[in-house]
Every structure is written in structure tokens, then in C-alpha cells.
Amino acid sequence: MGDPAGIGPEITVKAFSHKSIHKICKPIVIGDSSVLANAVSFLKSKVKINSIKSVDDAKFSFGTMNVYDLNNVDVKKLKLGKVSAMAGNAAFESVKTAIQLALDKKIDAVVTGPIHKEALNLAGHNFSGHTEIFGYYTKTKNYAMLLVEGNMRVIHVTTHISLRSACDLIKKKRVFEVIKLADEACRKLGIKSPRIGVAGLNPHASDGGLFGWEEQKEIIPAVKAAKKIGINVEGPFAGDTIFPKLKGGSYDIVVAMYHDQGHIPLKLLGFSWNEKKQKWDSVSGVNITVGLPIIRVSVDHGTAFDQAGKGTATEESLLNAISYAAAMAKNSN
Structure with a gap:
């Protein structure tokens, strides 16, 4: 779900409101259920959360969000749009968990929400981004x-x-x-x-x-x-x-x-900024880490702390990323 203080949780909830993703894959969110429940609340979404501790416990149906719950965020202390070690650590743990599930063949592909590099390092995880985390934990040199x-x-x-x-x-x-x-x-x-x-x-x-x-x-x-x-x-x-x-x-x-x-x-092609509305009208494109033993696709934007919690962030790039991940998984089988 990305950094819990950024737009990751809310664009994840928005993505689950699209029937299209349920037609191409069986989606599971790795993160914190309470953070996603908070996003469901302020978005006034009809998505229902199903917290799970195992992939085998997932129930795949439109309207249900299976959350592989790491229970690693205190939502009472979480401040949306602010850098924190707690949020950075939660993001890191969700990424590491996803990598291990993919290596164990429990999931077919990983789609990552945006993380914040400062928060990541503040939490003691000295990586410059997702790509480097995936390279390290998959023991891949050429990626x-x-x-x-x-x-x-x-x-x-x-x-x-x-x-x-x-x-x-x-x-x-x-x-x-x-x-x-x-x-x-x-x-x-x-x-x-x-x-x-x-x-x-x-x-x-x-x-x-x-x-x-x-x-x-x-x-x-x-x-x-x-x-x-x-x-x-x-x-x-x-x-x-x-x-x-x-x-x-x-x-x-x-x-x-x-x-x-x-x-x-x-980004000149995929991003469109609306100066009058002070928001992005379009944020499309995806980021794929190639050379790994697992499939990893990501949104092609950051945590957008200035938009976090407002419900205005677009899920466009996330939908694109899910589509690419599903297609690559299908081509790999």
C-alpha cells in the first residue's frame, strides 16, 4: 500500500472500486488494515476490508479488499502528509513481506505503491528506493x-x-x-x-x-x-x-x-498538471524492475504528501501498474 502517510492507501481503495482489476487478477493488499480502513472512511467508499494473515484466507469478490495485515501502524499517531519513522518502517515491512511471498510462490506478482525515501531512511532502512530493496532481497545483481x-x-x-x-x-x-x-x-x-x-x-x-x-x-x-x-x-x-x-x-x-x-x-507525456485546480488531472505510466526473479511493477509517482487524506489523488497509474503486472504474470506462465 506504500507509505501509510501518503496517497498510497487511498489510491489503493479507489483501485479496488474498479471491477476491471478483479477480472484480470486476484488482488491482495499488503499493509495495515487500520490505515486502509481510515482511507475507506474518508473516501466514503463501499469497499469492505477482509483482514487476513495468510494468502489462503483471501476471499476474492468485487467489493472486498483482502488485506494481508501487518498491523504495524498506530493510526492515532499517524499524521497524513508528514514524514515519520513509523510510516517509513511500515512501508518497508510491507515491501519486504511482498518480496518474500513472491519468492515463496504465494503470489504471482508485486505491485508497489509509493514510498518516501526520507521516511524509509529515518526508520533505519538505508535504501534509496524500491528498486534497490527488491535487488537486495532477491539477491539480484543485474537489474x-x-x-x-x-x-x-x-x-x-x-x-x-x-x-x-x-x-x-x-x-x-x-x-x-x-x-x-x-x-x-x-x-x-x-x-x-x-x-x-x-x-x-x-x-x-x-x-x-x-x-x-x-x-x-x-x-x-x-x-x-x-x-x-x-x-x-x-x-x-x-x-x-x-x-x-x-x-x-x-x-x-x-x-x-x-x-x-x-x-x-x-512524465511529460504521462503527467498533466492543472494549475487552476492545483491538482494532477492525469498521472499515468508505470515503473517495472527488470532482471528480478519475481515480477515487480510500481506506480510512476511519489507519495504526494500535499494531497494525502484529501481524496483527490488519482488511481490511474496504479490501475496501469496492476494491468501490466497481471499481463506479465500471464506471459510468465
Whole structure:
């Protein structure tokens, strides 16, 4: 359900009001029943909570929300929209529990609500985000973040680190690994012959070395190595031109070198801010961690503490994430 102080609980309740998700999967929420009951209350939802301690106890029917209750939040002390160690710990425990259930084959896929990195670390869990938690607890070394919005797919070589550190991590081995993960991810999404474009790190992809050396020394050799094993890949190309070509259909996926290079174009398409209403009219797109032994899909937005408890947050991205997780689970069987 994500951080209990954010919008995760309320968008979860909203998602359960859609019959569509019950037609494509058997949904279970991992979190705290009292937090979700509070969300049901202020949303005036008709969803009924069924608290369970085992997946086998779930009752799947529209109108019922099965909650794998961790009972780890004191709602009397919980302050919506505020960073706290209690909320950060609750979010962490729900993620860790979900990972273990997936590894134990008790569930087919995990969909994560938004967590707050400061709260997570305040609780003593030193991870920079979901992706790193999943990598650690599944003992996976080669994984990557994939964002999807419509026909736009972007996978990242680096993510939650400083920009200065990201530049130092652009190495042939890592770029090559992510190109392979891009090819595998597209195939799992039903694309039989993926076309992959690779973005450069520097402006104009360095213009032959005028603005940097990473393209010549690290990225180009990685692209050549991927071609040798039969992957259909091109690049590196300038970041300001490769994404319009991705949108236009030249590629099925683009390999981005760092967090914002990939996130900005995807969120520009999937997010729509209404200045007059001071709210998001649309928040779509999903985040998939590829390379894991389990399926993990997430909403592509944060905890939105400024909206928490108001009932105005949209469940659009969560619905998209559930759809992708269900489709990937089906393709894996």
C-alpha cells in the first residue's frame, strides 16, 4: 500500500472500486488494515476490508479488499502528509513481506505503491528506493528500472544516485547488461523483435569526443558487443533527439544513462498538471524492475504528501501498474 502517510492507501481503495482489476487478477493488499480502513472512511467508499494473515484466507469478490495485515501502524499517531519513522518502517515491512511471498510462490506478482525515501531512511532502512530493496532481497545483481507510458519505454543504466556519481558509473559492462535487459523486458511484454535505441551521456552524444569521452570509451563498445550477440540496437544518440524518435515509433525502447534523462520525457507525456485546480488531472505510466526473479511493477509517482487524506489523488497509474503486472504474470506462465 506504500507509505501509510501518503496517497498510497487511498489510491489503493479507489483501485479496488474498479471491477476491471478483479477480472484480470486476484488482488491482495499488503499493509495495515487500520490505515486502509481510515482511507475507506474518508473516501466514503463501499469497499469492505477482509483482514487476513495468510494468502489462503483471501476471499476474492468485487467489493472486498483482502488485506494481508501487518498491523504495524498506530493510526492515532499517524499524521497524513508528514514524514515519520513509523510510516517509513511500515512501508518497508510491507515491501519486504511482498518480496518474500513472491519468492515463496504465494503470489504471482508485486505491485508497489509509493514510498518516501526520507521516511524509509529515518526508520533505519538505508535504501534509496524500491528498486534497490527488491535487488537486495532477491539477491539480484543485474537489474534495472524500466518506465512505460503507452508505446514509450525507457530503461535506465543508473537511477537513484547523484548525477556526479552516475557519470562515473557509465561503464561498458553496465551499459551492455542494461541493453540485454531491455531486449528481455520487451520480449516479456510481447514484443517479438525489439528495436533498441541508446542515448548518449553528454550533449549531442559528445559530438565525436568534443564534449566528453564516455560515448567513445564505454557506450559505443557496449552497443557493438550487444550487436555481436544478435540484439537489434543503435546508438548512442543525443538525448534531445532520441526520445522524439522513440515516441514516433523508431524504437520499442530507449536505454537512458541516468534518472532524469529517462524520467522527464516519460512524465511529460504521462503527467498533466492543472494549475487552476492545483491538482494532477492525469498521472499515468508505470515503473517495472527488470532482471528480478519475481515480477515487480510500481506506480510512476511519489507519495504526494500535499494531497494525502484529501481524496483527490488519482488511481490511474496504479490501475496501469496492476494491468501490466497481471499481463506479465500471464506471459510468465
